[in-house]
Amino acid sequence: MFELPAVYRTFAAQLLFALVLPLFFFVFVLIYRPFGMEQELLLGNLSFGVNLTLMSCILFGVVALMRLFLYLLRRRIGRLSLIVWSLGEITVAALFVGLYAYLMEHRAEPYFLVVAQAYGWLFPVLIFPYALLMLALDLRARLTAPLAEPAEDQKMRFYDERKNLKLVVTATSVLYISAEENYVNIYYLEGDRMCNYLLRNSMKSIEELCLAGGLVRCHRSFYLNPRRVKALRKEREGQIVAQLDVVGAREIPVTKRYYDAVAEQLQ
Secondary structure, X not given: OOOOOHHHHOHHHHHHHHHHHHHHHHHHHHHHOHHHHHHHOOXXXXXXXXXXXXXXXXXXXXXXXXXXXXXXXXXXXXHHHHHHHHHHHHHHHHHHHHHHHHHHHOOOOOHHHHHXXXXXXXXXXXXXXXXXXXXXXXXXXXXXXXXXXXXXXXXXXXXXXXXXXXEEEEHHHEEEEEEEOOEEEEEXXXXXXXXXXXXXXXXXXXXXXXXXXXXXXXXXXXXXXXXXXXXXXXXXOOOEEEEEOOOOOOOEEEOHHHHHHHHHHOO
16 A cells, blocks of 8 residues: 555656646646735736746746655655655745745745745645646556466467467466567577567557566567566666576666666566
């Protein structure tokens, strides 16, 4: 329940939060103008729209910076700590938005009273996009995660594009599957010998079978059996490859898009 899916740790997820939160705040406040903000944002000699735009930019800067730190610390973050971190983002944003309002109006009220007012704007508006983004990431994680750990004798039945059964192997014996034009090449163990079978079909057509068999997508053209991975290694050119525990097997490329999902399966 408290396990954080790998998709939360990607740079794309942090960028999504940094872009969506300030955009949602800007559009929501511009349309609905809750909490009397139409009057509250008449700061200095600037209009409501200008002040809202500047506050949204402040929010973007705060969330982008904190999400960058979160990305650097991603290996240490769990679900509970992510929720606390998100509340911290709203609090830090309130400190800076409150400072902006305080300086623009030269208010007589104490600074932290202005911050409390800013928090009262930000929290009820931002809690919705935070919740929706987390639900979306959870859904993505469920759709891309293996359905279950396959049993030792679980069979994988490969059909060609005409629905003819061509190959039956145990899930644990499959090493990897690669795409080759209109075919997929299935590499598997038969005893101690590595074999391959060229099947006329597409990677998309066998996706559900691969996930059910415990394989993970590691590249646009590869599915990989994480139980056969000996090590993940980063090359000098920045490329990441998976080294299998079978003598003579090639190294499998792992793209940054799928790296976290593959690494999580090795823990």
